Amino acid sequence: MARITGSSGERTAAAIRQAALRLIHEQGFAAMNLRELAAAVGISPASLYNHMTTKQSLLFDLMLEHMTALLEQTDAALAAAGPEPLARLEAFIGHHVLYHLERKREVYIANFELRALNPANAMQIVGMRHEYEARLIGLLKDAAAAGLLRLGDARITAFAMLAMLTGVCTWYRPDGRLSPAELVALHTRLALEGVLRRD
Amino acid sequence: MARITGSSGERTAAAIRQAALRLIHEQGFAAMNLRELAAAVGISPASLYNHMTTKQSLLFDLMLEHMTALLEQTDAALAAAGPEPLARLEAFIGHHVLYHLERKREVYIANFELRALNPANAMQIVGMRHEYEARLIGLLKDAAAAGLLRLGDARITAFAMLAMLTGVCTWYRPDGRLSPAELVALHTRLALEGVLRRD
DNA sequence: CTCCTAAACGAACATATGTTCGTTTTCAGG
DNA sequence: CCTGAAAACGAACATATGTTCGTTTAGGAG
Numbered sequence: 001m002a003r004i005t006g007s008s009g010e011r012t013a014a015a016i017r018q019a020a021l022r023l024i025h026e027q028g029f030a031a032m033n034l035r036e037l038a039a040a041v042g043i044s045p046a047s048l049y050n051h052m053t054t055k056q057s058l059l060f061d062l063m064l065e066h067m068t069a070l071l072e073q074t075d076a077a078l079a080a081a082g083p084e085p086l087a088r089l090e091a092f093i094g095h096h097v098l099y100h101l102e103r104k105r106e107v108y109i110a111n112f113e114l115r116a117l118n119p120a121n122a123m124q125i126v127g128m129r130h131e132y133e134a135r136l137i138g139l140l141k142d143a144a145a146a147g148l149l150r151l152g153d154a155r156i157t158a159f160a161m162l163a164m165l166t167g168v169c170t171w172y173r174p175d176g177r178l179s180p181a182e183l184v185a186l187h188t189r190l191a192l193e194g195v196l197r198r199d
Numbered sequence: 200m201a202r203i204t205g206s207s208g209e210r211t212a213a214a215i216r217q218a219a220l221r222l223i224h225e226q227g228f229a230a231m232n233l234r235e236l237a238a239a240v241g242i243s244p245a246s247l248y249n250h251m252t253t254k255q256s257l258l259f260d261l262m263l264e265h266m267t268a269l270l271e272q273t274d275a276a277l278a279a280a281g282p283e284p285l286a287r288l289e290a291f292i293g294h295h296v297l298y299h300l301e302r303k304r305e306v307y308i309a310n311f312e313l314r315a316l317n318p319a320n321a322m323q324i325v326g327m328r329h330e331y332e333a334r335l336i337g338l339l340k341d342a343a344a345a346g347l348l349r350l351g352d353a354r355i356t357a358f359a360m361l362a363m364l365t366g367v368c369t370w371y372r373p374d375g376r377l378s379p380a381e382l383v384a385l386h387t388r389l390a391l392e393g394v395l396r397r398d
Numbered sequence: 399c400t401c402c403t404a405a406a407c408g409a410a411c412a413t414a415t416g417t418t419c420g421t422t423t424t425c426a427g428g
Numbered sequence: 429c430c431t432g433a434a435a436a437c438g439a440a441c442a443t444a445t446g447t448t449c450g451t452t453t454a455g456g457a458g
Contacts (some may be wrong), residue, residue, distance in 0.1 A: 009404065009405065012248065012252045012405080025315060026314065027229075028227060028229055028315070029228075030227055030229035030230035031229035031314075031315065033444075034445075034446065034447085035444085035445075035446095038232060043405090043406070043407090043444085044407055044408075044411090045407070045445090045447085046407065046408080046449090047405070047406050047407070048447095048448085049447075049448080050404075050405050050406070051405090054446080054447085055445095055446065055447090063240065063354045072296060072427080075449080079237050112311055114229060115226060115230075116227070116230065125407090140394070143394075147396070148395070149394045149395060150394065150395070150396045150397075151394065152384075152388065152389075152393075153377065153384045153385060153441085156377065156382070156385055157385070157394060158450060159366060159369075159370055159373060160363050160366055160385075160386060160389050161363070161389075161394075162361050162366070163362050163363050163365065163366025163369070164359050164360070164363035164366070165364025166362065167358060167359055167361070167363070170358075170362070171254070175349060178352065178355065185349075185351075186351045186352060186355055186356070186359075187359060189351065189393075190351075190356065190359050190360075190393065191392040191393060191394065192305035192393045192394060192395045193392070194350045194389065194390060194392040195339070195342075195356060195360075195390065195391060196346060196347070196348060196349070196386075196392050197346070197348060197349045197350065198397060199315055208434065208435065211435080211436090231413060232414075232416085233415075233417085234414085234415075234416095242435090242436070242437090243436070243437055243438075244415090244416085244417085244437080245417085245437065245438080245439090246435070246437070248416095248417070248418080248419095248435050249434075249435050249436070253416080253417085254415095254417090255415065263419065275421090278418080375439090
């Protein structure tokens with residue numbers, strides 16, 4: 001056969017990314033095979049290679065797009081939050097939760113398929129993740145310097161907070177009991193105040 | 200060739216489990232192939248089947264052993280903690296962190312390779328995980344009923360706490376800067392009191 | 399209208415991979 | 429000491445899988 005009536009490179013490429021997100025999220029990168037991906041898009045396995053160079057690069061592109069968006073949007077949220085340390089911290093938390101609710105598949109893949117990347121690609125993604133973690137560590141240190149936090153260890157505290165806030169990806173469903181806003185509020189309070197009553 | 204001098208079924212089976220833990224943790228279940236596993240143990244691929252029925256059952260056995268131990272040890276820790284709600288909650292947290300530091304590979308596998316299990320096996324492991332989550336939800340509700348906690352939503356709070364406490368698995372190394380006891384203390388305070396100063 | 403490139407296809411290749419089979423040899427129980 | 433089960437092996441099978449190749453046709457630039 002040959003080129004299909006109405007076929008468009010841009011549309012097909014987007015469809016491949018969407019289907020790949022779903023399949024990798026469901027089965028994992030190693031378990032997803034390109035024949036199944038091609039079938040999900042509605043093209044032949046060979047046609048995939050008109051839109052990507054290798055399976056590895058497909059994964060890397062997905063991760064890179066996600067990390068770039070995460071860093072950009074975070075900086076935008078912080079810029080909008082103004083200079084007050086606590087407001088900035090809350091802005092970070094709020095954005096993190098909302099982003100992770102919206103793009104749970106991307107996040108899940110970026111977090112758990114790092115080992116599927118080749119060393120060079122992995123290094124780049126890990127670098128961007130470190131940059132993201134550095135944002136939170138900086139915010140914590142600023143707030144602590146302003147006397148607002150009791151901080152045991154900024155780095156470990158940041159890791160623990162990120163783990164908690166990222167946890168929403170594992171169980172959230174859009175049709176769930178709690179709204180995104182409610183989840184933001186709940187996680188913000190948990191991170192800042194814990195569960196203990198304050199009397 | 201044939202049976203090796205000094206070979207023992209029990210020892211080989213244990214070596215397979217250990218090597219499988221390492222390889223699955225490093226590469227993921229789907230990416231680990233049995234030839235590499237056999238080489239790590241020092242036997243031929245065919246010999247693996249003297250100690251397991253299928254690759255799938257190997258994964259399931261690892262997960263089942265871990266979940267069983269986790270539930271048993273948790274109950275033991277709670278029994279030792281006595282009746283006071285806050286003491287019980289702290290005992291749960293402390294045990295969870297210590298267990299996850301000690302057995303980070305098992306935990307990682309049980310958490311992130313669920314999708315590699317066939318439906319029947321997955322159901323059993325998910326059931327045990329729900330049981331574990333129910334322990335924490337119960338502790339939170341007890342403490343809240345005693346007026347000790349300010350609880351937005353017991354279920355979501357439990358998920359968030361577990362995500363935070365389980366996070367240690369992703370970055371902990373035995374030769375790291377902080378001792379297990381310090382990590383327990385830090386995470387306990389984070390979970391109970393958050394980061395905000397109390398004045 | 400013409401022509402080059404983009405985008406698709408079927409077919410095949412080379413390799414990887416879970417698993418089975420028949421065989422051999424050690425070890426432990428009678 | 430004998431014998432049967434346990435534990436190992438090499439070899440092979442059947443299938444799955446990432447990728448390439450040559451070909452075909454639609455669509456847009458000139």
